[in-house]
Amino acid sequence: MADRPLILVTNDDGIFAPGIRALVEEMVPFGRVLVVAPDKPQSAMGHAITIHHFLRLAPVGLMPDVESWSCSGTPVDCVKLAIYKLLQGSKPDLLVSGINHGANISINVLYSGTMSAAVEGAMEGIPSIGFSLMDHSIEADFGHVRSVVRSLVGDALKHGMKEGYCLNVNVPRAEFGPLKGIRVCRQAKANWEDEFETRRDPTGKEYFWLKGEFRSEDDGEDTDVWAVHNGYVSVVPTQYDMTARQGIADLKDWDHALE
Amino acid sequence: MADRPLILVTNDDGIFAPGIRALVEEMVPFGRVLVVAPDKPQSAMGHAITIHHFLRLAPVGLMPDVESWSCSGTPVDCVKLAIYKLLQGSKPDLLVSGINHGANISINVLYSGTMSAAVEGAMEGIPSIGFSLMDHSIEADFGHVRSVVRSLVGDALKHGMKEGYCLNVNVPRAEFGPLKGIRVCRQAKANWEDEFETRRDPTGKEYFWLKGEFRSEDDGEDTDVWAVHNGYVSVVPTQYDMTARQGIADLKDWDHALE
Numbered sequence: 001m002a003d004r005p006l007i008l009v010t011n012d013d014g015i016f017a018p019g020i021r022a023l024v025e026e027m028v029p030f031g032r033v034l035v036v037a038p039d040k041p042q043s044a045m046g047h048a049i050t051i052h053h054f055l056r057l058a059p060v061g062l063m064p065d066v067e068s069w070s071c072s073g074t075p076v077d078c079v080k081l082a083i084y085k086l087l088q089g090s091k092p093d094l095l096v097s098g099i100n101h102g103a104n105i106s107i108n109v110l111y112s113g114t115m116s117a118a119v120e121g122a123m124e125g126i127p128s129i130g131f132s133l134m135d136h137s138i139e140a141d142f143g144h145v146r147s148v149v150r151s152l153v154g155d156a157l158k159h160g161m162k163e164g165y166c167l168n169v170n171v172p173r174a175e176f177g178p179l180k181g182i183r184v185c186r187q188a189k190a191n192w193e194d195e196f197e198t199r200r201d202p203t204g205k206e207y208f209w210l211k212g213e214f215r216s217e218d219d220g221e222d223t224d225v226w227a228v229h230n231g232y233v234s235v236v237p238t239q240y241d242m243t244a245r246q247g248i249a250d251l252k253d254w255d256h257a258l259e
Numbered sequence: 260m261a262d263r264p265l266i267l268v269t270n271d272d273g274i275f276a277p278g279i280r281a282l283v284e285e286m287v288p289f290g291r292v293l294v295v296a297p298d299k300p301q302s303a304m305g306h307a308i309t310i311h312h313f314l315r316l317a318p319v320g321l322m323p324d325v326e327s328w329s330c331s332g333t334p335v336d337c338v339k340l341a342i343y344k345l346l347q348g349s350k351p352d353l354l355v356s357g358i359n360h361g362a363n364i365s366i367n368v369l370y371s372g373t374m375s376a377a378v379e380g381a382m383e384g385i386p387s388i389g390f391s392l393m394d395h396s397i398e399a400d401f402g403h404v405r406s407v408v409r410s411l412v413g414d415a416l417k418h419g420m421k422e423g424y425c426l427n428v429n430v431p432r433a434e435f436g437p438l439k440g441i442r443v444c445r446q447a448k449a450n451w452e453d454e455f456e457t458r459r460d461p462t463g464k465e466y467f468w469l470k471g472e473f474r475s476e477d478d479g480e481d482t483d484v485w486a487v488h489n490g491y492v493s494v495v496p497t498q499y500d501m502t503a504r505q506g507i508a509d510l511k512d513w514d515h516a517l518e
Contacts (some may be wrong), residue, residue, distance in 0.1 A: 046306030046335075047369045054458070054466040076305075076370075077469070083451040085467060107382055107500055111305045111335075116369075119501075123366055124448060155513045165508075166505035184510045192508040194343040199313070208344060210336070216475055221341060235505025242378075243426035243445040247496025251443045254414045258476040 005093035005157060008121070010078045012042045012113030014059055015070045019099035022142040023131065024066060025043050026149045027096065030157060034092065035062055036082040039070035043102070045113040047120070048074045057081060075117035083182040091105035094156060095121035095166075098131035099145055101138065104171050105224040108217060109238055118166040121255065127161035128221075129153065129189060131169045134228055141174040148233050162215070165239040172228050187236050188223035190216035206241040262354035264290035264416060267380070270339045270359065271301045271372030273331045278358035281401040282323060282451050284392065285408045286355060289416060292327050293351065294321055295341040296328035297372075302361070304372040306379070309331045316340060328423040334376035342383060352363055353415060354380035354425075358404055359396065364483040365449040365475060377425040382499050385488050386420035388412065393435075393487055410441070424498040438477055439490040446495050448481035449475035452473045460478035 009026045011020040015037035027033045039058065050073040062068035069086065071078045075097065083091060100114040109115045114130050121128030129152060133145050148171050152180040161167075168187075172179065193215050216225045224234035262494050266286045274452075276297035286292045298317065309332040321327035328345065330337045334356065342350060359373040368374045380387030388407040388411060392404050427446075431438065452474050455467040463493050475484045485495035 041311060044308045044310045046304070046308070046375065047303040048307040048333075049303045049370055049469065051303045052300060054468050056464075058361070058467055065356060065405070075309075076513060078451050080469065081455065081467065085455045085457075090261060107499055110375075110378065110382075110499060112309055119369065123369075151375065152513075162506065162509050165506045174289065183509035184507050184513075186504070187500050188498070194339050196314070196340065196344045196345075205315075205317055208340065209313050210310060210339065235510065236501075237503035238501045239506070239509060240366055240501075241446050241448070242495075242497045242499075242501065244496035244498035246405065247421065247424045247498070248443050248445065250421050251494065251496060254418060256441075 003105065005033045007033050008082050008092040008095045009035045010037045010075055012038065012045060012075045012118045014038050014041045015062065015068065017101060019101050019142060022146060023096055023099050023149060026146050027059065028066065028155055032083060033066050035066060035068035035108050036071055036078040036086065038075060038078060039072055042074050042113045042218040044111045045074045046111050047076055047116040050074060050077050052234050055081060059086065074112035076120045079117050079120040091124060092115060095126045095128040096131065099142055100132035101140055102132065102136040103170050103228065104130065104132040104168060105228055105234065106188040109168050109187060110143065112179060115168055119238060119240050121175065122166035125163055127156050128166035129156060129169060133171050135147065135173040144174050144179060147173045162201040165237045168236040168238045170224055170228050170234045172231060176231060179233055182231050183227040183232040183234055183235050185227050185234045186187050186222055188225035189218040190214060266292050267290060267351040267354045269334055269342050269356050269376045270293045271297065271304060271334045272322065272360050273297050273300045276360060276403060277397065278360050281286035281405060282355060282358050282408060283322065287325065287440040289412055292325050293341060293345065294325060294327035295330055295345065297335040297337060298331055298333060299309050299332045300330045301372045303370045304333045306335055306454050335379045338379045344394050350383060350385050354385045354387040355390065355412065359391035359399055360399055361391065361395040362393040362429050362487065363389065363427060364487055364493065365389040365447040367396045368427055368446060370461045374427055377458050378497060378499050383416035384422055386415050387425035388415060388428060389425065392430050392432065396433040403433050403438060419517060423500065425493040425494045426479060429483055429487050429493045431490060435490060438492055440454050441443050442486045442491045442493055444480055444483040444493045444495050446484065447475050447484035448477040449473060449484060
């Protein structure tokens with residue numbers, strides 16, 4: 001039993017989301033499972049951590065024989081509490097995050113709490129994979145995602161993963177038809193055309209709701225956006241070293257003397 | 260007047276922090292200044308955005324003739340509200356974020372709200388620079404940081420900046436002695452050795468405070484950690500494309516067939 005890999009599971013939709021339940025069910029055959037996930041939705045929390053407030057953990061009966069905790073903080077807080085509190089500094093053999101209700105393709109990796117948890121895992125040297133389904137619905141069908149999870153987790157445990165990056169996995173929605181396969185991709189260049197809807201409270205004071213439209217102008221067939229829109233699962237190796245190497249050369253021309 | 264560059268200023272320590280005041284004062288000679296910053300400390304909020312709640316803006320008299328707004332959201336929310344609400348979709352000529360009370364070297368770029376605001380600016384195609392001083396104190400001395408700000412903002416407005424990345428600028432604390440110069444660096448490989456301090460509330464229930472120790476084991480003299488510990492200002496070009504290019508080749512060996 002002690003030789004079975006220890007798998008840490010988290011997400012950003014909260015511990016009671018259907019997506020994490022599907023992921024936990026798929027992990028149980030692979031090893032010992034520890035679940036630490038937010039006690040409420042924490043979508044779009046990015047790599048936020050809680051430093052101005054304390055954190056709480058509460059035991060949750062998610063499913064029989066699976067140690068599960070809800071956490072008052074962000075997805076990255078969940079990873080830190082799992083490692084440095086519950087595991088007393090020892091590292092799990094694998095971290096999986098998700099299955100996210102909604103896509104995390106392209107720049108959405110930066111906003112996503114689900115992916116930030118996987119990035120945090122990579123920063124800790126843990127093989128880490130974030131899974132997302134391109135369907136925001138609470139009733140999303142995760143059936144076809146399960147075989148993707150089994151395939152990639154099997155690969156990760158069999159081959160191991162190099163340090164320095166995690167995997168960002170996105171799966172087209174079930175209605176799109178049978179999956180054509182898995183493609184290793186780069187993050188597409190895209191942006192959000194944002195908008196704020198202005199409303200007035202009963203006292204007449206304005207408030208704003210963020211609305212946005214995701215736009216990709218990247219024609220590359222090697223991108224995650226292309227893959228998921230063409231029936232493939234996208235896998236983007238995603239690193240925490242944000243250095244723009246090309247930028248180092250660009251800036252050599254600058255005048256760096258100080259007054 | 261209309262030809263003067265429009266400069267958007269934000270931070271994560273909040274609109275009433277001394278660091279943003281110093282930054283705004285230095286921006287006024289360069290152009291028209293618009294300030295949109297959080298109404299409370301938002302350190303370590305990373306790239307979080309607010310999607311489960313509405314946002315508010317309130318006019319603030321930060322200093323004469325400078326349009327200033329406090330925002331109820333995160334630093335990235337501030338950037339989005341500035342562009343898509345206050346500027347009605349037009350982009351400023353420059354975005355500066357900070358001056359942060361505390362360093363944002365190495366992987367701290369991922370946790371930092373100040374740097375995430377600059378990354379968001381880059382995602383919008385705006386030349387963007389985040390400034391941080393390695394001193395958390397509310398009474399930190401920003402005097403020596405001002406010449407760094409003038410030098411780099413002058414460079415950015417004169418030379419322009421290529422798209423795809425922003426700049427992460429860190430300045431040693433004043434007590435360290437005169438600055439030796441500015442070095443363009445890569446993000447050091449480092450990590451946080453975290454710890455949670457456990458306390459009990461009056462009912463006996465446990466709660467946890469995050470504490471951590473920053474550890475760099477990267478010996479490279481081309482890193483931001485090396486620069487700031489050797490009396491230099493570090494400038495790391497920081498990109499939002501998180502694709503690990505080397506990982507794409509690594510994963511070609513994986514079995515990508517689905518069951």
